[in-house]
Amino acid sequence: MFKKIEFLGFIAVLVIFTSSCSDYQKALKSEDVKIKYDMAESLYNEGKYTKANRLFEQIMPKYAGKPQGERVVYMYADAAYKDEDYYLAAYQFERFATSYPRSQKAQEAAFYSAKSSYMLSPKYSIDQTDTYEALDKLQNFINNYPDSEWLPEANEMVQELTLKIERKExxxxxxxxxxxxxxASIKSIDNFLVDYPGSELKEEALYVRLNASYELAINSYEYLVKDRLLQAQEAYQELIEDYPNTQFSEEATEINESIEKELSKRS
Structure with a gap:
């Protein structure tokens, strides 16, 4: 008896699923914009974003300039975001914010356009073009909506992306x-310290400069060694003055002892 009930239940679900798929296929092929709109909105509300957007793509041009156009473009962008299609979401949310600047959803669209770009930012070892674009969008959002409810999240994303850029450098x-x-290493660090004076990576940057300065000195022609050792010693002093309890204390002390030893040979 139970097996029969289970089987009938399976058949019922299958019929509903088949009917649903059939309705969706009919909507895709239909020439009736209203049918497509109703099906797209229904799928969007059910969380079936990929299917919904196939229909939204078809009907968006038909609703351009019409009252429903604003809702269609927003749902299309939002569905792309929830479907993790961040390239599409970033573009469509930006398009919405530009096309409907007076909309109650304009600020939200601007935020999610920026957040979509943030989601596209790769790990620091890869080209950071998307990261820079996300930073630009987030900064524009912060400037345009300084009282936004999304401001704390936007600031957090800016900090995270900035740290990623700093790590890359x-x-x-x-x-x-x-x-x-x-x-080249020393020059890069000098630029880093100018560009990011408050970076949480500053301690590590100062140690990298110290190490590079020492290596440059001991691998130089003899007539250059002393001056470059003195420059390395200055790099050590800057590290210790800024970070008396530096995490690189052991390595830095060892380098400084080597510097003093080399200088004593040339005094």
Whole structure:
């Protein structure tokens, strides 16, 4: 008896599913915009965003300039975001904010356009073009909506993305040292310290500069060694003055002892 009930239940679900799919296919092929709209909205409300957007794509041009157009464009952008299609979401939310600047949803659209771009930001070791674009959008949002309820989240995303850019720059400097391009490493760190004076990576940057400065000195022609050792010693002093209890204390002390030893040979 129970097996029969289970079987009938399965058949009922299958019929409903088949009917639903059939209705969706009919809507896709229909020439009636209202049928497409109703089906798209229904699918959107059910969380079936990929299917909904196939229909929204078809009907958006038909609703351009009409009262329903605002709702269609918003649902299309929101469905893309919830479907994790962030490239599409970023573009469509931005389009919405530009097309409907007086809409009650304009601020929300501007935020989610920026957040979609944030979601596209890759790990720091990869090209950061998307990260810079996200930062630009987030900063524009912060400037345009300083009292927004989304301001704290926007600021957090800016901080996270900025740190990612800083890490990228610092790793470039470190890689210069690893490939024995010490001058380039030092120059990169100098630029880093100017561009990001308050970075939480500053301590590490100062240590990288110290190490690169020392390596440059001891691998120089003899007539350059003393001056470059003195520059390395200055780099050590800056690290210790800014960070008396630096996490790089052991390594930095060892480098400084080597600097003093090399200088004593040339006094």
């Amino acid at each position: 610092l790793e470039i400097a470190k890689n210069y040292s690893k490939t024995f391009h010490y001058k």
